[in-house]
Amino acid sequence: MNNKKQNILIIGAGLCGSLLALRLGQRGYNVNVYEMRPDLRKTDISAGRSINLALSDRGFKAMKLTNIEDKVKELCIPMNGRMLHDKEGNTFLSNYSGRDHEYINSVSRGELNGLLLTEAEKHENVTIHFNKECKSVDFENTTALFRDFNTKDEFVEDADCIIATDGAGSALRNSYYLGKKFLFSFSQDYLNHGYKELSFLPTEDGGYKTYKNALHIWPRRSFMLIALPNLDGSFTVTLFLSYDEGEYNFNNLTTPEIVTEFFEKEFPDALALMPNLVDDFFTNPTSSLGTVKCSPWHYKGNTLLMGDSAHAIVPFYGQGMNAAFEDVVEFDNILDQNLESWEATFKAYEKGRKKDTDAIADLAIDNFHEMKDHVANPIFQEKRKIEMALEKEFPNDYSSKYSLVTFNETISYREAMLRGRAQDKAILNMLADGIISVDDDLNTILEKVKNETEAILEDDRIAGLS
């Protein structure tokens, strides 16, 4: 496998697959990528609608590794914090961190994917084949069956190894599951909430209708609306709502009148910015929110799952793309070890990586509850206030759970989860018990939080809970 003439077949040229192709191309492998969709640089796939994502420090690690950081930054809009909107239209800006240089970036999925494809194709040892849908993978023989979208012909390709970056509905993962050739642990977990994409269009002169450098949130306990800025002055707006619970839900929002009534009641300031609401609502699909975990990711040295195909997560930490990009960085680190075989490489990669992708999946579920519910809860607001002050006062000594996950790319997701959850528990309980309060001296608070966090982690260790 250290022979650079090895042929690697990648299934899927989305964000993870095109980045992986770029990196493996840089390393000198012969790379063939098969993508089911047409080339998104030449086709207006989403009819002008740009789904956007939050790119943060773990994702940027991969941009640095592949030397495209500067080009990517041109596609980014910094979001310094969450702007909360209450029902009366009052807003409150809550920074993501007490450190000014820590922010997340709104980026268009299509633009970023296009850049990665272009960079990958600059390597003559990388070839991307569009309109070729993978139907199944014969993982025992390291071959994949494809269907050409235009000719409808089916054909089989082989390779020295196959890496599937074909997303949450992965054909390789499905072949693992249906094949029953080995014990395959697998889970798909759906939330009872779905989501629908809406939009704020730009002003007539191409400006932004609301504050540009924030991730806007309208938290309403059992549902919420969010908005992220796009380069063209528009915002991509997403409604997260139960399918069937509560007074309003996706199952009963069936007429323009009810949809408008719902927005008038719950999101009046947002409604004022979206004359296009009803059109968007009934044109765009309602999509599900699911978490996928599985193991093993690899079959011997033949095949490997990476990115969403191995670990699809809900979007509430803004880490799905970042986790997939970090996969490529971690895989690259394992390749640097020059292990004796693809099997050893895949095994070492999964062993090191899976605990972290499990952690970010669980953290994303945590944040689903935090975003829609806790941000409007007094004790959680006090905690946030204290943590912002600690981060500002002690930039090198304190990071909130959100900062640990989002801005501390040198520690793993699992470490961020364990420490972050313990810190949250420490602060919330000390607030509830009157041991600390928002007006206390920050040095005292920091010391108490650190000690209590360590005590919580130690208690869990003794009880065998972590």
Added chain:
Amino acid sequence: MNNKKQNILIIGAGLCGSLLALRLGQRGYNVNVYEMRPDLRKTDISAGRSINLALSDRGFKAMKLTNIEDKVKELCIPMNGRMLHDKEGNTFLSNYSGRDHEYINSVSRGELNGLLLTEAEKHENVTIHFNKECKSVDFENTTALFRDFNTKDEFVEDADCIIATDGAGSALRNSYYLGKKFLFSFSQDYLNHGYKELSFLPTEDGGYKTYKNALHIWPRRSFMLIALPNLDGSFTVTLFLSYDEGEYNFNNLTTPEIVTEFFEKEFPDALALMPNLVDDFFTNPTSSLGTVKCSPWHYKGNTLLMGDSAHAIVPFYGQGMNAAFEDVVEFDNILDQNLESWEATFKAYEKGRKKDTDAIADLAIDNFHEMKDHVANPIFQEKRKIEMALEKEFPNDYSSKYSLVTFNETISYREAMLRGRAQDKAILNMLADGIISVDDDLNTILEKVKNETEAILEDDRIAGLS
């Protein structure tokens, strides 16, 4: 649905299905049960080998409900505790509870299933059809496709509702998954350990070769052997071992010499009782250990999963059968509410029950680690000692996690899990911190344990963790 002439089709006449048929028969419904295997009362299915199970208080609730408690007791061998065996052959008996009337029962799966079938068939409104394998279920039309084992003919049956009690490999659950007609959350999680059944044969005069009234355990950290008594003087012995890790594992135990060497080294006192080891080892299959969770269990009012088909668990709490039997009790409670439709009935049943079957699944994984590892760990042994003393001294005021799960059938699995885990954490940490010790006054220990347990539960509540 309150019309007793409703036709109910049950898929699977195992322990859960035959009990459900009995109970629904008692309630007056028209019940047809389809079972893929032949009638186990007439066929020697397992070639003389009786897999046995531990029946405890939650299971007995269902025996009482159906008025067959006395008949079932005749099939039971009480096991008062765990008998631990170390490598030198020393034994240590650790009771399951400090209360003498609390014990579990070894019972033969085949005998118990046979009894349930016979009791169910006493009702003329219950018919059991053997050798009819369910291939799939059309849950939208409430029909099931069967294949006759003898004639190989396929046929379709319909009913007012279909309840699948067809175990971990459920055909209905598979139809839910493959149908993709609704969001179906599903997980299958395998341990890296498998198991193999072995045996101690009776003595020549039909007696027991080792102590009868215990569940014997040979804990060896990363693997273990257990033995349960049978009525005929034999013991069913089970080896739990990794497939591929450690010096000895299922993948490398490939010759009679290596198997014997492994037992000589690790289980010499057991080996002395099993001249039949090599035969058993190479005749019996190695089976996997998996947990299945899913949701929803029902499709409208048409179909419902119950027992292992809805929630298969690993065997380490001895609660798989008990949980399935408790399902029937809980379902019966919902039927007593006379809700307006099967859909309302199924929905109420799942809403009340799923949190508890999720809990016992997680508890069973906990106990996997406790049985093979913690029982040989000094601080866990001290905890056990303290808990036994507390249960003996304060029979109405203290129950260990094991007792809460196994003998406190009036509290739910979830409540038992939350309280039991908090108690364990409290005792282990107070032991580690020197706040309590095994020689302290029991009144003082009880008070400290109760207070600390409450504090732990309260801390978790404040942090939103439970």
